[in-house]
Amino acid sequence: MTEPYLYEEDLLVDAACDAACGSGNVEPPSNIIPWVPPRISVDATHLFTTDQIFDTRDELEQWAKNVGKANGYVLVIARSDYAISGGKVFVTIKCAKHGIYRPYKDPNTFKYKKTASQKTDCKFNLKGRPTKGDRMWWLKVMDGKHNHEPAKSLVGHPYVGRLTEEEKGLVGTMTSTWTPPRQILAALKENNPSNLTTITQVYSCNKRFKKEERGPLTEMQHLMKKLVEAKYVHFERQQADSSEIRDLFWAHPDAVRLFNTFPHVVIMDCTYKTNRYQIPLLEMVGLTSTGLTFSIAFCYIVREHTIDYVWALECMKSLIADDARLPQVIVTDRDLALLSAVKQCLPNCTNLLCRFHINKNVEAKCKVLIGTDDFALSVMENWKCLIYAETVEQFDEEWKEMCVMCKDFPDFISYISTTWLKHKEKFVSAWTNSVLHFGTTTSNRAESAHSTLKRMLKDGRGDLCASWDAVDRLTTVRHNEIKASFERSINLVEHRFKSPMYTNIRGFVSRKAMQLMEDEQNRVMRDGCGCVFQVTHGLPCACALHSYDRIPYEAIHTFWKILGWDHVPIGSQASNHGDLKSEIDGLTAYFNTLDVAGQSMLRRKVKELYCPSSSSLCPPQVKIKPKRSSKAMESKPPSQQKPSLQRDPCYWEHVNNSLKPTPNKVSCPRSKKSKKSKQSSTSIYLDDLPSFFHQYIEKVIDTRHRSRRLAFD
Known part of the structure; x- marks a missing residue:
């Protein structure tokens, strides 16, 4: 009998030797030296020899495994039979290294990359049988010898680190509350100090839990089921001539009540990199009387066009129980499509622009066109006096002074007049001081809500269900905090x-x-x-x-x-909100006018309303990145290869980074310095160009600014 090998690679070496030597007794070539494992024989018979009689088979198995674990050996169930269809009742317990690894492909063609095996053909064997009378179990050592040394530590062994049913339940509970896997592993170690589970097994358990939770449902069916079970108000649109989802709007039931209680101010802003489909997420937030922010609704929109914003705003308007309580102030950034949609859907609403982003963009343009000296600082001081002017007359005086001060910089005057001052009624104090905005003149509340959401998501590779889970958990926490703030205002x-x-x-x-x-x-x-x-x-x-x-x-x-949201004001137009009789009668009349195919289609759509698990909606297509970006991602260190949730830098951030002083490094080659200066020149105006052009742009030159500079020289 040949000596067993410790690893499957030894079989390949032996096969190569046999092929080189031929069929006769020929000595192998000198350059091929087969590795022969040392002969190891560890007798563990005395450890498992016992006269103990076990009440059940489970007690026998647990005793044998515990003894093996205490001595550095992992034992598994090799064979067993309950004799349900005849035969003898027995259980065979062997070492986890029993048997020989057999590759499922031809060893000569299969490429071994990271595969491994622990099989060493260990002959250790225990057999358990029940007694004839009282069905008690006894254990017999059939072969007590191991052909390998005992393990010094069993940490990392997949079998020993298996989770029990109670531990799996704990992992599932903590996973549903978005607890990080490292904290889940710490909780397992704290509950059971002898636990040998690794972080990889926790990740695997998380994956199995999420897969079992979804079951046979598709992504959209599972999402629709969750929306209906949680009683969310939701609307969706499909792509033309397709079942692929286009836009999805949802609002928490408590958020609807909060919105009806505090409908005065709405802040709207889009965030990105929240899902693997790369769909922008439009978040609408409001303000409570205690100064806290609450999320009104979330909307995934495939395109940021006016018609898409109009649809989202109409969905938001449907949340209001009384049209007389529509929002009076909406704060946004300078998105022309969003501004047009607000004007169409809420003509009586005052649309304010975020002062924070306006000041940052003007400051960045001042640095580019004027400079960073004391004169540029004086220009920015004049700009702040301009936007904070309390009367129209004061604004006109400040504007004249600005024009005189910057007469040598017509590009800067043209920029602020055509880009921003054409919307002066939306951010200058002379006009905003007549608006009841409760101190909300920036979109920073929405930006803060985006940051909190992304901290829960952790990466942008999740699907729409993962995004909804994060939003649902975050909304619950926010609502509890708002309730507590109401109680503090009343009682403290x-x-x-x-x-x-x-x-x-x-x-x-x-x-x-x-x-x-x-x-x-x-x-x-x-x-x-x-x-x-x-x-x-x-x-x-x-x-x-x-x-x-x-x-x-x-x-x-x-x-x-208002220190609560228990009472939702209902106006005269809300008297028929709980009655569907007219809609059902109209639907029945329309159903009777259709042919057989039309009736089948309508019946299926109606069924999707009360049975969301039968939805035929499909998720959007995943946008495939070009090969260039994937290679660039591979060139980064492993810690940076994960898709980042951090937003792309704005124009003013590009400018600040390009004008940031760089330390003088002696070891830095001259070529790298020139390359860095080339990068900074391209990044100044990138925000003014479409994003899909960025990868083809090598250099951007402002010809007007350059000609003016040459003229002065």
Whole structure:
């Protein structure tokens, strides 16, 4: 009998020797030296020899495995029979290294990359049988010798690290709450110090849990089922002549109630890199009386065109129970398609632009066209005086001063006049001071909501179900925080608000409103009262506050008095919201006018409404990246190959990065410095060009700026 090999590669070496030597007794060539494993024989018979009688087969198996684990050996069930169809009842326990690995392909053609095997043809063998009378179990050692040394540590062994049913339940529960796998593994080790599970097995268990949760349903069927079970309000659109999903809108039921309670201000902004389909996610957020942000709705839109924004806004409008309570202020960025959609759907609404992004873009353009010296700083100071002008007359004076100051830089004047000041009513204080916006003049709340969502997603490779799961968990946490803030405003009184001045409103308005009034009083001591606080925030201005001994309850806007969302105001137009009789009658009449094929199609669509698991919708197609980008990804270190959730830099971020001073490094070659300067020149104006052109652009030159500079020289 030949000696067993320790690894399957030895079989290939032996085969190569046989082929080289031929069929006779010929010595192998000197350059081929077969490796012969050392003869190892470890007798473990005394460890498993016992007179103990076990009550059940499970006790026998567990005893043998525990003894093997304590001595560095892993035992598995090789064969067993319960004698259901006749025969003898027995169980055979062998070493995990029993048998010889047999490749499923021809060893001469199969390329071994990262495959491995632990088989060493170990002959260790135990057999358990029940007694004839009371069916107790006894154990017999058939062969107690191992042909390998005991393991020094069993950490990393796949069989020993298997999870029990209780541990699998714990992993499933923690996975459903978006607990990171490393924290799940730490919890397993804490509950059972002898646990030998590795992080790879936790990831595998996570994957199996998610697969079992979805079952035979497709991605869209599973998503629709979750939306219906959680009672989400949702709308969807399909591609023309296709079952592929185009746009998807959903809103949490509590978010709908919050929106009906606080419909005054809506902030809208898109975020990217949240799913493997690369579809933009439009998030609509609102503001509560306690100063917290809540998500109104989420909408996946394939294209950011006006017609798509109109559809999303119409879905948002359908959440309002009374048309008289439609949003009065919407804050967005300068997306022309979104601005046009807001004008169509909400003509009576005031559309404000984000001041933060406007200032950043103007500052970046000033650095490019004017410079970074003291004069450029003076220009930006003048710009801030311009946008914060409180009257139209003051705005006109500041604009004239800006034109005189920058008369040598006509490109900069043209930029701010044609790009931004054509929308001056949407961000200049002279016009926004007449709008009740409750202090919301930027889209930073939406940006913060995007950041929180992406921290839960962790990467952009998930499908739409993964995105919905993250949104659902995040929404639940936010709503609990909002409820707690309402209770704090009612029951907790800050010591600074115990003065008689707040007696009439303490516990009846939010603490955020009282904080704003205190800040207004402190501000007037420095800057004086402009008497716009009542208009923009719905709170008494500083001069009115100084005239009050006690702030009257009637002087506070209703927005700050709402400390809950249990009551959703229903108007006269909402009287028929709970009745579907007219729609069902119309659907029945339309059904009777169709032929057999049309009736079958309509019946299937109606069934999808109350049985979402039968939906025929398909997810969008995954956008395949070009080969160039994949090679660039492979050239990066492994820690950076995961798709990033970080958004692409804006124009002003490109400018700041390009103008950032670089340290002088002696070891840096001259060629790399020139390459870096070339990169910075291309990145300044990339934001003004379509993204699909970026990979073909080598250099961007502003010819107007260059000709002006040459003329001055």
